[in-house]
Structure formats: structure tokens, C-alpha cells
Amino acid sequence: MSQERIKGVLSPVVTPFNGDMSPDAERFIRHCKWLVSQRVGLAVFGTNSEANSMSVEEKLELLAALVSGGVPAGALMPGTGHCALSDSIKMTREAVRMGCGGVLMLPPFYYKGVSDEGLFRNFSEVIERVGDERLRLYLYHIPPVSNVPITLNLIGACTPLVCSSTMASLLIPENRPRVICLPARTRSIDPLSTFSRICGMESVCVCAASGVDTIAIRSNAESLFI
Numbered sequence: 001m002s003q004e005r006i007k008g009v010l011s012p013v014v015t016p017f018n019g020d021m022s023p024d025a026e027r028f029i030r031h032c033k034w035l036v037s038q039r040v041g042l043a044v045f046g047t048n049s050e051a052n053s054m055s056v057e058e059k060l061e062l063l064a065a066l067v068s069g070g071v072p073a074g075a076l077m078p079g080t081g082h083c084a085l086s087d088s089i090k091m092t093r094e095a096v097r098m099g100c101g102g103v104l105m106l107p108p109f110y111y112k113g114v115s116d117e118g119l120f121r122n123f124s125e126v127i128e129r130v131g132d133e134r135l136r137l138y139l140y141h142i143p144p145v146s147n148v149p150i151t152l153n154l155i156g157a158c159t160p161l162v163c164s165s166t167m168a169s170l171l172i173p174e175n176r177p178r179v180i181c182l183p184a185r186t187r188s189i190d191p192l193s194t195f196s197r198i199c200g201m202e203s204v205c206v207c208a209a210s211g212v213d214t215i216a217i218r219s220n221a222e223s224l225f226i
Contacts, residue, residue, distance in 0.1 A: 006077055006101045006136075011035050012046030015054070015062070023054060023062050029069040036075055042066075043104055045079035047142065056087050060094055073099035081106030081140060085122060089129045092137075102136035109146040116154040123158065 013035065016027040032042050044066070045051035045059055054062075059078070067073050080091035080103040088105065095103050105126070107119050123139065139158075141150040 006041045010041040010043045013044045015050045025065040043077045051079045074101040076100040077102040079104045083108045083110045096132045104138045107148045109148045
């Protein structure tokens, strides 16, 4: 993966489907290429991408189709978090192998009331089993949908993991600004003061040119159905 984290506007890319409910790779590639031409990063299998409506195999096929179809891997931040640890590991490992600029990881969300320790063990297992220094991990906090929050205590627990691992960065969403960046390899980190933010509010999308990073659904404005 690229050494610098993805910046600017990121699109939770809409996934088009065929009449038989299979993903439409051709339209998906075309739309992603258009977004890249508009200098938009690609959070495929993100918020409104129907990620949990597809199998791991379908998502990996789409990801491979994007890269082989000419979409720059460094612009991709695919969602790789699943309820099953093995699925999260498989997708994350393949995303790293393809050279994606990062991965966006939901917590395991089927069971509610998951402890911070349980979530920490889940994320640390993914990191350890993927075992690749190119990994850039974005922990996706969207409690209205997942009902499994990423707390400040969990962020604090992850800090030594990030500092001692081969990861270059760990990015964690919160309530309003949806993604927070924790620099890696820092000897002393205050989890509350050293984050940079990638906002999840549409209203700040226009500020991206001024250095405010954002994830914006409206970036999908070009019609997929023409």
C-alpha cells in the first residue's frame, strides 16, 4: 500500500447490480474511474455500497476487476470488516496484496454489547494474521447502523498496538467527524489530542480543497444508470 494515507474527498461508492442481483462490474469500474477523474478517493464496500448484501467472493472479484480495469489501487479503501474474523482477514489480506491505499473495517456487529477487550482482540487478530507492514487500517465507527461503538477506551487500548506494530497508521471514526487518524510509531501519544479528522458530514465536502478530509455520499452524483 502507499506510504501516505488517503486524503481529500472519499466516496462510499454505490455498487450497481444486474437484473439477476449479481454485481455489475462494468458499471462499477466505469463509475469508479469517473470518481478518480474528479480526484475522489474510493471507499468501496463502504456506507452505502451494499457491502453486507454481497459475499466475500463477490467483493473480491469486484476489487480485482477495479485494479485490473485500470483503477489505481492506491485510491482504494475497501470495506473489509465482517462478523466472521476469517472473512475480515481474507478480505484485508487480499486488499493489501492488491496494493490498496487502506481498508475500512467495521467491528463484528451481529452481537451487541461487545466489550472493548473483545473488539481489541478482533482487530489485533486481523493485524497479526495479515502480518503486512503495508496495512493501513481504518476502524469504522457508525453506531446508528452497527450498534457496536468504538469507544475512546478502545482507541487508547489500540495505541500501543499501533506503535509497536508494523502498521503505518490507524484511523478510527467517531460520532460526528467519522474518521480520526492516529499516527503510528509515535513514542508518546495522547489519544484525545493527536488525531486528524476525516469528517463524515456532507456540509464540509466543499472544504476538502482547503485541507479538510471528508467522506461524502454526494460524491456519487454521476448517474450509474445512464
